[in-house]
Amino acid sequence: MAEILHLTDPADPRLDDFRGLTTADRRPDRPGGKGFVIAEGTVVVRRLLASAYPVRALLGVERRIGELADDLGDVDAPAYVTSAQTMADVVGFHLNRGVLAVADRAPRPAVDELLATARTLAVLEGVGDHENLGALFRNAAALGVDGVLLGDGCSDPLYRRSVRVSMGNVLRVPFTRLEPWPSGLDRLRASGFRVAALTPRADAVDLRELSAPGRVALLLGAEGPGLSDGALAAADTAVRIPMTPGVDSLNVATAGAVAFYELAGRSR
Template structure:
């Protein structure tokens, strides 16, 4: 039976993945990612084989006794030592390292429901803001998306802030990163998925007037320039959100929530 291990030496080598998190990019560190806070860590532990180790403030050690018995390495430390290890004042109580390969190996075809089934997907073209990436995943979860497709230039969704902002839904909503964005869009169309972009264009259809098909993917774009023209060229329709006079746009996360609420009607409780 495994038990939590109390760490008192800040030089303990088992702490290495958690050191200086503010200054590190774990994408290149042994294929790991780091999640923080109870909600994200619980989601990590719910995925078999993903969690490598957990570092938790000592007063919460009992919460992770079951994970320890299941073979996950559970390290505990005083709150002051935990903050020293990671390099900044930390008040969320728990962090965990996870194996990126669980997510990095997923293909676009794994996300698309089979022929004849309804499908709602979110395609993200070049969104580089970490908060928006997290919020897009939170929206995808809220509005019953079957998956999220990211262009290669999007911010890493497994970055710890993206995980936190998403409330851990980066771990629960299936996603894939497309190394060839044009090919990914064509694959969706070949699977009978209608591509609709949220964009400011004269030819755009008002969201409320759009007849939602059974298989649809919402395409959203980079914060400052929106959906690229190359991506728009693949889209079947362009949608606009009717707004008050003098206001022409919303933040990409807010716009996606409004659109997905419309596109997913009938799929939600």
Template sequence: MIVAVPAPELITDPGDERVADFRDLHAGDRPAGTARGTGPVIVEGVPAVERLLASPYPVRAVFGIPGRVSALDLPPGVAAYEADKWVLSEVIGFRLTRGVLASADRLPAPDLDALISGPDPAAPRRLAVLEGLNDHENIGSIARSAVALGIDALLLDPHCADPLYRRCVRVSMGHVLTLPIAVLGDWPGGLDRLHDAGYRTVALTPAEDAVDLTDVDP
């Protein structure tokens, strides 16, 4: 059965509440009055939005210039809006060169023990653990590299920046949305939890006297 996808609704007023998810995105890493690590996930650009659509994150809305939104294969129930470049820029607070954005709900925090053990406890797993990383773009770069290297999940200490902030998702090209993510609330005790589960931890450092990564036994 072929299901017809409704055409995107036209937005002509920058104050339209239907696109509230996308308002004043330049203002910071979360909407005013909301706690850190809360609020919708905002995704920019066609490749990243397509990765969002293929991810487990529930998509709320898509907003872009004419032609960009209608070209996406949107699931039923996703609100779709389009506007000219001026209205789009007025809503989000800056000029968007990628032409399309999407918003999505965050996923519930995963069970940390299940994330550490994985679907097959006997199979080897590789986890990337970030400590005190508060630059969103650096986290996005690491997430993109982690996916390329076959990392199974991303663990953060309590002081890391929000890995689902818009700039992080943009730099990761949406790949961060494909990684299971959890926060190790007890730090540095969380490392002991990994050791108890059988993990070996290897820290990366630019120190000149450090062991070269190629010399580390797998």
């Protein structure tokens, strides 16, 4: 059971994990220079508490910590209760959601672990925008994607903003890096995946006509430039979402949601 402690001093060293959240994603004192996993709000904190990430502490106003009481029974970490102003003084801004949790990072699965059990994978290239990345993970969790592989140029899914936008689903969908890029895609093909590159190119196959009854890995590229020539060449096929004339593309997270629904739905 988490120990509930009431604190009033923003300089209390027990709150050091929560300080300066605007720069918390990069910490030279942490492994790899990356910060803790940070969850904001009761929904995301619950998902962190239920995940494999080792929780270090919670910080929140009394009402929000109280809402999490049923989730704290098996948590071996302190829950600090304080005022909204003290929270703001510690984290560096007023936090509207009223509760935070910090956790250490957990080891990523090996690529072969994901390939052994997944039927539908998302493979991302160049998705550096934290909000797009978080939204992709939220869509993947909702629409039956079994895991995410990160190619060149992708941001860290565990950045604070990505965790928040994903509504904590980045803590539920397994992910890891795929290297080397893009030749690592050959590993997917060897494991029985058909690699489909999502692109607005006019010569691509209509997504609804994709003949892929088995395992599918969907490639998604960066907002704007899309997939690199190398990634497109490494795919088995190029697919597109048919659109109204005059509209050539969708936001990458939106396009991913449409394609996830179409492809992952075949496996459900």
